[in-house]
Amino acid sequence: MRITQKIEGRIGVSMTESTVAAGAPGKTPKTKMAIRNATKVYETRSGGVHALDNVSLDVREGEFLCILGPSGCGKTTLLWSMAGLHSLTSGDIRLGNEPIVKPHPEIAMIFQDANLLPWRNLAKNIELPFELKRKPPDRALIARLLDRVGLTGFENKMPRELSGGMQQRASIVRSLSVNPSVLLMDEPFGALDAFTRDEMNLLIQEIWMETRKTIAFVTHSIAEAIFLADRVAVMSARPGRIAEIYDIDIPRPRSIEIQTEPDFIKRVLEIKSRIQHGRGAGGPRVAIT
Numbered sequence: 520m521r522i523t524q525k526i527e528g529r530i531g532v533s534m535t536e537s538t539v540a541a542g543a544p545g546k547t548p549k550t551k552m553a554i555r556n557a558t559k560v561y562e563t564r565s566g567g568v569h570a571l572d573n574v575s576l577d578v579r580e581g582e583f584l585c586i587l588g589p590s591g592c593g594k595t596t597l598l599w600s601m602a603g604l605h606s607l608t609s610g611d612i613r614l615g616n617e618p619i620v621k622p623h624p625e626i627a628m629i630f631q632d633a634n635l636l637p638w639r640n641l642a643k644n645i646e647l648p649f650e651l652k653r654k655p656p657d658r659a660l661i662a663r664l665l666d667r668v669g670l671t672g673f674e675n676k677m678p679r680e681l682s683g684g685m686q687q688r689a690s691i692v693r694s695l696s697v698n699p700s701v702l703l704m705d706e707p708f709g710a711l712d713a714f715t716r717d718e719m720n721l722l723i724q725e726i727w728m729e730t731r732k733t734i735a736f737v738t739h740s741i742a743e744a745i746f747l748a749d750r751v752a753v754m755s756a757r758p759g760r761i762a763e764i765y766d767i768d769i770p771r772p773r774s775i776e777i778q779t780e781p782d783f784i785k786r787v788l789e790i791k792s793r794i795q796h797g798r799g800a801g802g803p804r805v806a807i808t
């Protein structure tokens with residue numbers, strides 16, 4: 520059974536006039552992507568691997584949804600299915616009314632690795648999706664996005680000349696340049712050092728506030744999930760199911776410092792205890808960062 524739990528309370532941080540309340544109280548949220556009974560069994564030489572079991576979840580239009588769960592619980596499997604990169608064993612995933620059975624132009628994916636082609640400079644990497652679709656690149660939008668993420672002037676650099684954070688910023692620009700309405704992110708900042716990760720979390724928060732794209736963001740980090748999300752969906756250990764969904768009502772913009780506030784820590788511990796409680800003995804550990 521899916522439980523929706525509201526964690527009450529505001530974090531005592533000073534907010535500017537542009538503060539945006541998380542969620543939209545009073546309005547019935549519109550579903551952007553509907554996942555229904557998604558089940559995935561990988562057939563392997565040594566037998567079937569039951570990765571997802573009857574996952575049902577609505578991703579709401581314009582929300583920032585974080586998906587959290589222990590290693591191997593099927594987060595990547597779920598995201599790949601949402602991106603149309605592989606098929607489900609049973610169940611279905613829809614964008615509006617459209618079943619997602621192959622990659623869709625409105626859905627972009629960002630991986631843990633920036634996946635830049637080492638022999639192409641930054642500009643040529645960002646233009647790749649346009650080349651693949653034989654469309655002219657939207658250079659005005661790309662220039663705006665590069666400026667937005669602080670990469671103007673780096674267009675001619677090769678990936679090896681860029682830091683990990685810069686490479687991941689470039690991959691964000693590449694994804695946004697095709698103007699998707701849904702952004703799927705699979706532990707995009709997991710390989711970055713703590714400071715760069717904080718910077719990237721602030722950046723993605725700003726980008727989300729400016730664009731209101733629908734974002735589904737997979738992470739191992741409970742703090743990162745609470746910091747970013749409107750809702751946090753917690754998955755149980757494999758076969759992955761949605762164990763619980765938490766509404767995060769912290770107003771935005773959220774500062775990195777809120778993570779040291781007692782109320783924030785309380786939320787982290789609550790989710791951590793839910794994950795540990797739901798985990799079988801000897802199951803995988805969840806890295807708390």
Ligand SMILES: Nc1ncnc2c1ncn2[C@@H]1O[C@H](COP(=O)(O)OP(=O)(O)OP(=O)(O)O)[C@@H](O)[C@H]1O
Nearest residue numbers: 561563568570589590591592593594595596597757
């Ligand atoms: N192509 C595949 N073939 C066979 N089994 C697979 C395949 N991809 C994933 N699995 C298995 O499915 C389960 C779920 O894997 P998945 O990568 O979705 O988990 P995850 O939650 O993303 O883990 P992590 O947090 O470590 O990234 C795991 O047991 C994994 O070994």
Ligand SMILES: [Mg+2]
Nearest residue numbers: 594595596705
């Ligand atoms: Mg994964």
